[in-house]
Amino acid sequence: MELRAVLAKRWVQALLVLIFWVMLATVLKGVQTQELSTQKNSWFTTILRDFASSIRGNRTESPIFVYFFNPIRVGIQSFIETIMGVIAVPAKGDLIPLLGWFGALVLIGFIVYAASTLRMALFSMAMLAICGMLGMWLLTMETLAMTIGSVVLSLVIALPLGVWAGLNDRVMKVLRPWLDLAQVLPTLVYLAPLALFFLIGIASATIATMIYAIPICIRITAHAIKSLREGPIEAARSAGSTTRQILFKVQLPMAKSTIILAVNQTMLAALSFVVIAALIGAPGLGKPVVEALTIRNVGDGVVAGLAVVFLAIMIDRSTSAAVNRDKSGYAAAEAVKVRRRIGLGVFAVVTLFAIYLSRFVLWFAVWPEQLDFGERVAAVANSLSEWITANLELLTVAGSEGFTVWFLNPLQDLLANSPWWLTLIAISLLALILAGRTIGILTFCLLILVMATGLWNDTMVTLAMTLIATGVVVLIGIVLGVWAGRSARVDRVLRPFLDAGQTMPAFVYLVPVLALFGPTRFAAIVLGVVYAAPVVIRLVADGIRKVPKETVEAAVSAGSTNLQVITKVQLPTSRRSILLGVNQGLIFVLAVVVIGGFVGAGGLGYLVIVGQSKPELAGKGLAAGIAIVLLGIILDRIAQGRPQEARPRTR
Amino acid sequence: MKRVSTRAGLMVALATAGLALAACGGGVNSGSSSSAAAPAESSAAAPASSEAAAPADCGAWSVAMHAWVGYTASAQVLSDVARERLGCDITQTTLDEGATTYDAMEAGTIDVVIEDWGGGRWQEWIDRGAVVELGPGGNIGLIGMFVPQWMCDEYPDITDGANLNEYADLFKTAESGDKGAWLEGPPGYTTIGEKLIEANGLNFKAIYTGSEAALIEALNKGIENKTPVIAYGWEPWYYMANADVCRVNFPANDWSDAAEASGLTDYPELPLIKLASSKLMDSGSPFATLVTNFVWTNEDQNSIAADIEGGMSPEEAAKKWIDAHPEIVAQWLEGTGAS
Numbered sequence: 001m002e003l004r005a006v007l008a009k010r011w012v013q014a015l016l017v018l019i020f021w022v023m024l025a026t027v028l029k030g031v032q033t034q035e036l037s038t039q040k041n042s043w044f045t046t047i048l049r050d051f052a053s054s055i056r057g058n059r060t061e062s063p064i065f066v067y068f069f070n071p072i073r074v075g076i077q078s079f080i081e082t083i084m085g086v087i088a089v090p091a092k093g094d095l096i097p098l099l100g101w102f103g104a105l106v107l108i109g110f111i112v113y114a115a116s117t118l119r120m121a122l123f124s125m126a127m128l129a130i131c132g133m134l135g136m137w138l139l140t141m142e143t144l145a146m147t148i149g150s151v152v153l154s155l156v157i158a159l160p161l162g163v164w165a166g167l168n169d170r171v172m173k174v175l176r177p178w179l180d181l182a183q184v185l186p187t188l189v190y191l192a193p194l195a196l197f198f199l200i201g202i203a204s205a206t207i208a209t210m211i212y213a214i215p216i217c218i219r220i221t222a223h224a225i226k227s228l229r230e231g232p233i234e235a236a237r238s239a240g241s242t243t244r245q246i247l248f249k250v251q252l253p254m255a256k257s258t259i260i261l262a263v264n265q266t267m268l269a270a271l272s273f274v275v276i277a278a279l280i281g282a283p284g285l286g287k288p289v290v291e292a293l294t295i296r297n298v299g300d301g302v303v304a305g306l307a308v309v310f311l312a313i314m315i316d317r318s319t320s321a322a323v324n325r326d327k328s329g330y331a332a333a334e335a336v337k338v339r340r341r342i343g344l345g346v347f348a349v350v351t352l353f354a355i356y357l358s359r360f361v362l363w364f365a366v367w368p369e370q371l372d373f374g375e376r377v378a379a380v381a382n383s384l385s386e387w388i389t390a391n392l393e394l395l396t397v398a399g400s401e402g403f404t405v406w407f408l409n410p411l412q413d414l415l416a417n418s419p420w421w422l423t424l425i426a427i428s429l430l431a432l433i434l435a436g437r438t439i440g441i442l443t444f445c446l447l448i449l450v451m452a453t454g455l456w457n458d459t460m461v462t463l464a465m466t467l468i469a470t471g472v473v474v475l476i477g478i479v480l481g482v483w484a485g486r487s488a489r490v491d492r493v494l495r496p497f498l499d500a501g502q503t504m505p506a507f508v509y510l511v512p513v514l515a516l517f518g519p520t521r522f523a524a525i526v527l528g529v530v531y532a533a534p535v536v537i538r539l540v541a542d543g544i545r546k547v548p549k550e551t552v553e554a555a556v557s558a559g560s561t562n563l564q565v566i567t568k569v570q571l572p573t574s575r576r577s578i579l580l581g582v583n584q585g586l587i588f589v590l591a592v593v594v595i596g597g598f599v600g601a602g603g604l605g606y607l608v609i610v611g612q613s614k615p616e617l618a619g620k621g622l623a624a625g626i627a628i629v630l631l632g633i634i635l636d637r638i639a640q641g642r643p644q645e646a647r648p649r650t651r
Numbered sequence: 652m653k654r655v656s657t658r659a660g661l662m663v664a665l666a667t668a669g670l671a672l673a674a675c676g677g678g679v680n681s682g683s684s685s686s687a688a689a690p691a692e693s694s695a696a697a698p699a700s701s702e703a704a705a706p707a708d709c710g711a712w713s714v715a716m717h718a719w720v721g722y723t724a725s726a727q728v729l730s731d732v733a734r735e736r737l738g739c740d741i742t743q744t745t746l747d748e749g750a751t752t753y754d755a756m757e758a759g760t761i762d763v764v765i766e767d768w769g770g771g772r773w774q775e776w777i778d779r780g781a782v783v784e785l786g787p788g789g790n791i792g793l794i795g796m797f798v799p800q801w802m803c804d805e806y807p808d809i810t811d812g813a814n815l816n817e818y819a820d821l822f823k824t825a826e827s828g829d830k831g832a833w834l835e836g837p838p839g840y841t842t843i844g845e846k847l848i849e850a851n852g853l854n855f856k857a858i859y860t861g862s863e864a865a866l867i868e869a870l871n872k873g874i875e876n877k878t879p880v881i882a883y884g885w886e887p888w889y890y891m892a893n894a895d896v897c898r899v900n901f902p903a904n905d906w907s908d909a910a911e912a913s914g915l916t917d918y919p920e921l922p923l924i925k926l927a928s929s930k931l932m933d934s935g936s937p938f939a940t941l942v943t944n945f946v947w948t949n950e951d952q953n954s955i956a957a958d959i960e961g962g963m964s965p966e967e968a969a970k971k972w973i974d975a976h977p978e979i980v981a982q983w984l985e986g987t988g989a990s
Contacts, residue, residue, distance in 0.1 A: 038845065038857070038859060039842075039845055039846075053775060056754065056775070057775075057779055059757070060757070090680070092740070095679050096679060096680060100679070195751075195754075199754055199755070199758045199760075200746060200754060200755060201755075201758075201760065281746065291718065293862050293863075293864050359679065359680075360679065361679075362679055365679045400825070401824070401825045404825035404826070405825050409825065511864055511868075514864055514865050514868045515868050518865075518872055519834065519858065519860040519861065519868070519869050520824075520826050522825075596861075597859075597861050598865070599860075599861055599865050600826075600834075600858060600859065600861050600865045601861070602858065602859055602861075606838070606859050606861055609838045609861060610838040610839075612747065612750070612751065612838070613747055613748065613749035613838050613839030614749060614750065614772070614838070614839060615749070615750045615753075615772055615775060616772065
């Protein structure tokens with residue numbers, strides 16, 4: 001082949017860039033690395049620090065606080081506290097909230113029944129009872145109240161915006177970049193700025209949850225309105241209906257079940273946020289999970305984490321059941337309707353009686369001690385974690401050292417310990433070659449901004465961890481994903497683990513991971529892998545399953561071996577899903593690698609954390625947040641899997 | 652649509668009826684609605700007894716609860732004395748130390764920090780008149796660098812910081828590359844590790860462990876597996892009381908503000924400071940007097956912390972100490988009007 005033809009190939013170009021990069025980096029190791037001591041500020045972080053301190057100083061007097069931020073804070077706080085007063089937090093001097101546990105339990109059951117079916121109501125009550133038996137009743141109710149409150153506020157903002165964006169493409173165009181940005185934003189990042197404006201507490205936590213949940217809701221709602229069939233709308237229009245009438249009589253009713261799905265997703269998003277929100281003062285189940293890290297009590301964290309999982313299952317199932325009922329409900333026969341009406345009536349009476357009991361009989365008011373198994377579960381979790389630590393330690397220590405020396409350190413040398421301009425140019429060139437000119441230029445500009453924050457070195461340390469962890473995640477994802485995609489049995493075995501892995505807050509396994517690997521970057525990588533693997537496995541398995549049966553059969557009958565079928569047919573055909581998996585893996589990993597700051601991984605995550613507690617480093621924390629966002633955008637753009645809609649969310 | 656609205660109507664009607672029923676007083680709540688404040692976290696616990704008559708109107712105040720056990724001991728004793736002897740309505744609020752807490756004091760949600768290690772980093776809040784410094788609470792904090800005891804046995808001269816470089820190779824890990832790994836403390840804590848390394852020309856690299864859990868796991872590994880480790884530690888700290896470690900000493904200190912430390916010398920003994928909100932101090936409440944008077948020793952605090960570590964609840968441990976030391980409590984109560 002002619003030399004020019006070879007050089008025109010993209011992978012050859014990328015390889016050449018890589019070779020030059022490695023060679024130059026080896027020669028220039030340790031030169032102009034822009035390393036900045038953790039305790040020192042750059043000019044940019046100094047500006048941010050002074051800015052943060054001036055905001056602190058102004059919070060009580062400046063008009064923008066007195067007339068804008070403070071009223072919002074007080075309003076949201078009292079709204080959430082009102083809901084909490086009903087099911088979760090006793091008034092001063094009281095023993096129980098407005099409703100004792102039994103009343104709250106049956107009332108929630110009734111609401112689920114009214115929205116879906118009796119079976120689902122019983123199931124929901126059972127899930128909540130399990131949370132109670134874990135000794136977490138009041139905390140579960142605090143979390144539920146927070147979730148309901150922030151979801152209501154999110155829906156008030158997101159539903160109208162979503163409908164508007166669904167009706168009007170121009171609105172969607174304005175919103176889309178923000179929705180995209182919100183999706184790549186690791187949640188740890190916006191906590192510090194929020195706390196600066198709204199202080200630590202319920203209000204900040206609620207707003208943080210809303211920022212997280214609103215984009216999802218807008219996306220699904222807009223999609224619901226947009227994807228309606230044109231027929232009925234045209235018919236209504238030709239019958240002389242106004243736009244307003246069409247919206248309320250045709251479009252909204254038709255899109256209703258998808259919009260309920262948006263509510264379902266919004267609730268799950270809000271719930272998956274409880275632990276992170278606890279870092280800025282959200283009450284509820286997140287608190288013991290975060291505290292478990294300080295007092296090293298794995299058991300308490302696991303118990304609270306389990307309660308989060310059960311609450312998530314309950315909310316997911318009951319709102320999905322509401323969607324299904326809504327889809328099928330209209331065709332019900334008259335006799336069924338009557339029976340249901342009687343059922344509702346009976347349940348209503350039972351509920352009133354339960355509320356009465358829960359107010360006047362102690363056993364029904366305060367969760368009874370005989371039914372509290374939390375400590376026992378915690379003890380089991382503790383001994384399990386001790387067993388793992390004691391028996392797997394030798395294996396893990398050797399493995400993690402080797403991995404760090406052979407993979408992580410060389411990559412970090414290349415990215416962080418070589419001159420900044422070399423890394424900057426090399427990454428931009430690779431982006432140019434792999435993702436096109438626009439993204440190449442974008443990458444270059446964003447990297448310049450990273451440089452301007454003064455945290456170049458820390459950003460590259462974080463990038464090295466993220467890339468390595470993503471590599472591992474994708475490897476695991478493809479192997480297990482292909483396996484699950486080809487065999488229904490494997491899929492059935494894996495599924496519960498994937499579900500639990502996705503809902504269990506990453507904080508819960510922080511302490512066991514620490515015990516196994518010590519305060520290292522490897523610990524952070526393990527966290528990222530555990531958290532991101534389920535999503536990638538799912539996406540790959542979905543892709544494999546969608547490969548047409550005929551294609552596979554044709555290959556088999558042509559005499560291909562299993563391995564050939566996988567590598568020549570199934571993987572190439574599901575390339576899109578795998579690309580999407582890589583993209584999602586990157587974003588999920590980045591979100592959790594940042595949490596690695598808690599386990600000695602350093603980098604940007606540590607700066608975010610230290611910025612929260614040391615005023616003199618507040619500027620560095622904010623700057624690190626900005627750098628993480630920039631890094632997130634760069635990674636997302638370079639590894640962009642084309643299908644934009646309906647991407648799963650990061651935490 | 653019609654059926655949906657009946658359903659919604661039914662739900663609203665029921666909810667209203669339920670809440671109305673619930674709101675009409677009486678029941679289990681009426682028994683405990685006196686001023687005896689139930690503990691903030693678990694309202695299910697028995698309310699504290701409030702037999703001693705309140706001398707003056709104490710009011711409702713919030714005490715910050717920080718994560719370390721020594722702090723818990725101090726805060727619990729303070730809260731219980733205030734509740735039982737002054738009839739105060741005390742809420743205990745768990746939150747991070749440092750800026751988070753000072754912000755909360757400025758916002759009016761926290762009134763007392765009974766033990767702060769910050770060494771003056773609250774100045775900004777004092778300048779704005781939000782926070783008042785009440786001086787030392789009697790506990791002395793001491794930060795330092797520690798290695799497992801077996802290392803001191805094997806290499807006796809390691810306890811002198813000047814000899815550390817001879818052993819730097821021992822501390823090498825995959826994290827620190829060709830230098831020794833120097834494990835730093837949790838994010839909010841005062842540290843001059845980077846300065847110590849630089850000024851003394853130590854061949855070490857500071858690794859920020861990020862949490863107390865990470866620090867303890869690292870030290871535990873070093874002690875149990877006999878792997879060399881050097882890590883940040885402090886006293887009073889319950890972990891220190893039982894851990895088999897010894898201190899690496901640097902020359903006596905020449906600084907009190909970490910920002911001005913030269914890095915050549917060790918951490919100083921740090922009198923731990925009490926802070927209060929100006930709201931509390933301006934109120935004239937007897938609780939303000941109690942907090943101002945509160946003084947005790949490391950042994951006092953450690954005895955309670957040890958009881959808590961041994962499995963007692965903070966309330967029980969605090970009660971045990973209060974019952975055993977009536978004379979100290981009496982000194983704290985001077986000027987409050989309590990009998």
